[in-house]
Amino acid sequence: MDCDLRQYLDNKRHRKAMELHLSSLDIAWAIANALAHLHRMGIMHRDVKSGNVVLPKTRHVKLCDLGTARIWATDMPANLKETALWAAPEVLNSQSYSYTSDIYSFGIILTELDTLQKPYYHCLNQEQSNTIYVINEIRQNRARPKVSKHCELLLRDLATRCTSYDPTYKTYWSRSCWFSAQSTNASLILFPIISDKLLHNCLTELMRLRMSDHSLMLNSLLI
Numbered sequence: 001m002d003c004d005l006r007q008y009l010d011n012k013r014h015r016k017a018m019e020l021h022l023s024s025l026d027i028a029w030a031i032a033n034a035l036a037h038l039h040r041m042g043i044m045h046r047d048v049k050s051g052n053v054v055l056p057k058t059r060h061v062k063l064c065d066l067g068t069a070r071i072w073a074t075d076m077p078a079n080l081k082e083t084a085l086w087a088a089p090e091v092l093n094s095q096s097y098s099y100t101s102d103i104y105s106f107g108i109i110l111t112e113l114d115t116l117q118k119p120y121y122h123c124l125n126q127e128q129s130n131t132i133y134v135i136n137e138i139r140q141n142r143a144r145p146k147v148s149k150h151c152e153l154l155l156r157d158l159a160t161r162c163t164s165y166d167p168t169y170k171t172y173w174s175r176s177c178w179f180s181a182q183s184t185n186a187s188l189i190l191f192p193i194i195s196d197k198l199l200h201n202c203l204t205e206l207m208r209l210r211m212s213d214h215s216l217m218l219n220s221l222l223i
Contacts, residue, residue, distance in 0.1 A: 005053035005109070006118070013116035020055055024113040024155060030061035035106055038063075039099050046097060048105035049086040084135050085119040089165055107145065107162025114151040116135050122146050130186070141165045159178070187209045 001205045003020075005027065011018055031053060038045055045066055054062040074134050079131050084092060088104035091097055108119045115121065137143035145163050149195070 001057045002054055005050040005055060005112070007048065008055050009116045022055065022061075024152070025053075027061060027113060028110060028155065030160075031063060031106060031109060031210075034061070034063035035102055038066075038097075039102070044097060044099055047083070048102050048109065051083075052111055053109070062098050084137075085131070089138055089141065093137060104164075107159045110155050110159035110162065111145045111147050114147045114155055119124050119145060161208055186194060193222060 008018070009023075031048075035045065035048065043066070045063070047065060048063075052063065052065045054064055056062065086105045086108045088101040091101050094192070111119060118124070120134050120138070120143055123137065124131065134143055144165075145159065146158055151159075
């Protein structure tokens with residue numbers, strides 16, 4: 001049975017029996033390349049979160065549910081309050097959505113891949129803390145996503161860079177970022193799991209960040 005990434009990580013944290021076993025880098029590679037492909041087509045996903053990453057038994061990672069722009073209000077429905085934990089600070093502050101907002105959300109997923117926990121679990125677990133409180137802290141840069149002390153260096157560095165509070169700190173999808181799309185349409189992007197070596201090279205290239213006044217640059221090579 002297919003499950004989404006959030007369910008997969010919860011099951012992994014609770015050590016439940018699972019038919020599918022993927023490494024954090026496997027999943028990160030697939031999501032990154034799905035986003036790179038969308039951005040290359042001029043499409044912003046706008047709702048990147050672990051619940052929108054589906055892991056079928058076919059070992060293809062699916063990035064689904066292309067969203068629409070949302071207004072993050074304090075009186076938002078409960079389901080949207082939780083979704084806001086993946087949103088970039090500038091989006092929570094009602095500023096314009098950009099490609100880098102998708103990349104921020106990708107960085108939040110990287111923290112989940114490491115901790116197996118929901119975003120900002122270290123804040124939500126504190127006494128008298130709730131989702132709205134944490135969202136307001138994120139808005140003011142007083143709450144930051146967290147990785148564990150045992151996090152792989154590659155994921156730690158990439159997560160830190162992708163979740164920069166400053167939205168002008170642009171991420172460039174490198175020309176060396178490979179992808180192999182099995183199916184592309186308006187609602188679903190699928191990518192196969194590939195070798196660790198190619199995966200490592202891809203994520204290493206994704207870590208190249210530059211200061212820029214220009215919009216996000218996306219250059220990918222088909223294999």
